[in-house]
Amino acid sequence: MESLPDSFSHKELGVTVGGLNTDTINSAVNGRWDGQYGNVYATVSDSYDRKNHDHLSAFTGTYSSTLAVSRYGVNLGASGTDDLLGAVLVDVKGFSEQDEESQDLQLEARVAGSRTLQLGQSDSVLFPYPGFQSGFVEVNDSSQGNQQGTTNIINGAGNRELMLLPGKLRYREVSASFNYNYIGRLLLPAAVKKFPIVGLNSAMLLVAEDGGFTLEINGSEKELYLLSGQQFLKCPLSVEKKRASIRYSGDVTCSVVTYSQLPELKQPKLRGNVQTAQREVAP
Structure with a gap:
């Protein structure tokens, strides 16, 4: 029996071979998978009669999971171990303004007594939870090291206390x-170097x-916009080389643009950033 556990699921695979004297050879392959959408156990067996040259094969299996029907839809979760169950539904509404390279970005979620599960863009996970027991539900950035940038959880992060009634x-x-x-x-430009950069x-x-800079910016942005004094600047971002999650841009030439050339000015957040920056650099 080989067990393949990890942080997010449990897998087992086993092979058995035996016989009765020299007349019958029995073999079986069995597997188990405990995952996000339930637990599966299956066995494929075969008995070979050497005298009559006859095979007797069989397949057996079981599946168990948790089902929740609510105003949030129909959701399947891992198998519960208690008769009086509640449930926790963690729903990722989607990473804002994602581009193609950030599709592998993941968060981690768990409740007390469960394995940690990973969630990506627009994923959801249902955790069964025993009724009348105090515990927690926790959502954090993924600890996996293959990310190309930084996750910023805007809403729903952290550890919160939990106690549910059955159902x-x-x-x-x-x-x-x-x-x-x-x-x-x-x-x-030389004319703006004497002012703070925002x-x-x-x-x-x-x-x-x-002029050396360190920048953290939304993954969909291809240009950096600055305010220096009363001048707006546009700085196109390119990538000369990458190492882990750091992108090296080399020398970035910034040019002066007008207020009307700033992107998506109708967005309240960007308008607010501009107004705040103008107040900060005002004499």
Whole structure:
């Protein structure tokens, strides 16, 4: 029997071979999988009669899971171990403004007594939970190391206490954004170098005196917009090389643009960023 456990599911595979004297050979292959949508156990067996050259084969299997029907739809979850069950539904509404490279981004969710499960864009997971027991539901960034950027959970992160009556469902909605991390050097027009630099569409921006910068920005953004004094600047972002989650942009030439050339000005968030930045740099 070979067991293949990991943080998110449990798998087993076994093979047995035997016989009765020299007349009959018995063999069987069995497997078990405990996962996000229930538990499956199956066996394929065969008995071979060497005298009559006859095979007797059979297949048996079981499946168990948790089913929840609510205003959030019909959901399947892992198998529960208690007769008096409630359930927790964690629903990822989708990472904001994702591009193709951020599709592998994942979050982790678990409740007390369960395995940790991974959720991606627009995924949901149903956790069975024993009634009348105190515990928690927890949602965090994924601990997996293959991400190309930074996960920022906007809503629904952290650990929250949990106690459910049998038959009750707790709904946890999660929304997140995906950011890339850049380093490089900004080449700014001479006229704006004497003013502080404020990022308009960045999650985080640090700029050194020589123009060297560290940037965290939404994964869908291809240009960085800045405010320096009363001038707006556009800095196109390119990637010369990547290492882990860091993208090296080299020298980035920034050009002056007008207010009307800033993208999506109708969005309240960007308008608010511009207004806040103008107040911060006002004399």
